[in-house]
Amino acid sequence: MRVLVTGGAGYIGSHACVALAARGHEIMVADNFANSSPRVMERLHRLTGAPVACHRVDLRDREATAALFDDRRFDAVIHFAALKAVGESCERPLDYFDNNIAGTIHLLQAMQSHGVRHLVFSSSATVYGDPDAVPVREDAPLRVTNPYGRTKLVMEQLIGDLCTSDPGFHAVNLRYFNPAGAHPSGLIGEAPGGVPNNLMPYVSQVAVGLRERLSVFGGDWPTVDGTGVRDYIHVVDLARAHADALDFIVREGRSATLNLGTGRGTSVLELVRAFERASGRPVPYDIVPRRAGDVAEVYADPSLAQALLGWRAEHDIDAMCRDAWRWQSRNPRGYDDAVSG
Numbered sequence: 253m254r255v256l257v258t259g260g261a262g263y264i265g266s267h268a269c270v271a272l273a274a275r276g277h278e279i280m281v282a283d284n285f286a287n288s289s290p291r292v293m294e295r296l297h298r299l300t301g302a303p304v305a306c307h308r309v310d311l312r313d314r315e316a317t318a319a320l321f322d323d324r325r326f327d328a329v330i331h332f333a334a335l336k337a338v339g340e341s342c343e344r345p346l347d348y349f350d351n352n353i354a355g356t357i358h359l360l361q362a363m364q365s366h367g368v369r370h371l372v373f374s375s376s377a378t379v380y381g382d383p384d385a386v387p388v389r390e391d392a393p394l395r396v397t398n399p400y401g402r403t404k405l406v407m408e409q410l411i412g413d414l415c416t417s418d419p420g421f422h423a424v425n426l427r428y429f430n431p432a433g434a435h436p437s438g439l440i441g442e443a444p445g446g447v448p449n450n451l452m453p454y455v456s457q458v459a460v461g462l463r464e465r466l467s468v469f470g471g472d473w474p475t476v477d478g479t480g481v482r483d484y485i486h487v488v489d490l491a492r493a494h495a496d497a498l499d500f501i502v503r504e505g506r507s508a509t510l511n512l513g514t515g516r517g518t519s520v521l522e523l524v525r526a527f528e529r530a531s532g533r534p535v536p537y538d539i540v541p542r543r544a545g546d547v548a549e550v551y552a553d554p555s556l557a558q559a560l561l562g563w564r565a566e567h568d569i570d571a572m573c574r575d576a577w578r579w580q581s582r583n584p585r586g587y588d589d590a591v592s593g
Contacts, residue, residue, distance in 0.1 A: 254278045254325060255498070258311060258359060259332030261288035263442045264374065264431055266296060267491035268330060270440075273300040275495050282320055283333065284310040287445065289587035295439045311355030321366040328370035328501070329363060330494055331356065334403070337449045338378065341400035352403035353410070360414055364421070371411065371423040372497045377511065377552065379405045379427060386517070387553035390427070390509055397545060408509070415507050422507045424497040429483035429513035429552045431490050433572035434579035441579030443586025452484070452572070455524060456580040459531045466535060468520050470542035475549055481517035483551035486567035486575070496561040513552025514565040523569060530573035531581070
């Protein structure tokens with residue numbers, strides 16, 4: 253199929269492009285490079301064996317978004333393009349509403365007017381907020397606690413309303429838990445700008461010497477070692493799920509909302525020890541007070557994804573740390589400062 257990948261130069265989007273190309277799909281990337289690097293495209297060329305078409309487009313631009321479809325017939329869209337930092341969304345909520353929600357509306361309008369009726373959407377487990385119980389199932393209450401999570405929930409609702417109004421339009425919403433790791437080649441990986449918002453890239457930057465110490469928020473949670481527990485999923489497993497979701501839509505002709513996770517939790521200190529094993533370097537840390545809004549333990553029930561897509565996570569936390577370290581050690585400052593080898 254011909255697949256448009258919005259935000260395809262980003263962390264998860266770039267890995268999904270590799271997975272889609274491996275299935276024989278023809279892909280085109282649309283990205284405004286607000287949180288990604290154009291250098292990703294050359295890396296994708298190396299990984300897929302062919303140039304990947306790319307257009308610099310901001311989905312907030314309605315006309316430019318529609319123009320993507322004017323001269324090309326797409327069979328499906330995979331939608332990653334979004335701002336995604338929880339803390340930043342609290343400081344700049346209107347920017348998040350404008351980028352994530354307005355951009356999605358323009359994309360859906362363009363899809364509908366051009367008869368493109370297959371969509372895989374990059375959602376998030378943030379839509380569950382502080383869950384009542386773990387593991388978290390798809391029918392858990394939805395109660396977002398920050399503007400970023402609110403945008404993801406509204407985006408899901410917009411897509412759901414379109415599916416209801418147009419019986420031929422089908423979408424799979426994929427609710428990620430905690431993506432981590434990198435492609436095993438070391439060519440693409442997570443390259444956050446500024447201070448990382450997620451644990452794995454922060455730990456990676458401490459191990460490579462870019463940051464001095466890790467702050468662990470709370471050492472007295474009711475968990476295995478007192479530190480917070482989350483469900484980390486290898487980005488390669490996550491990418492594969494998007495290709496599986498596309499297959500599902502074509503095969504079944506229906507929509508679904510699915511959790512993507514491993515089904516088990518890993519504590520902060522368990523991840524730190526795994527990264528020390530993978531890198532052979534110490535990761536010094538300090539236990540500091542809990543952050544407001546944090547919870548003790550969150551992990552997925554991914555059984556529905558296995559039942560509908562035939563998908564399950566294959567990589568454990570040690571594999572995530574090994575691949576993240578390979579990426580970080582070869583690209584200490586992301587795509588702006590790569591080292592050969």
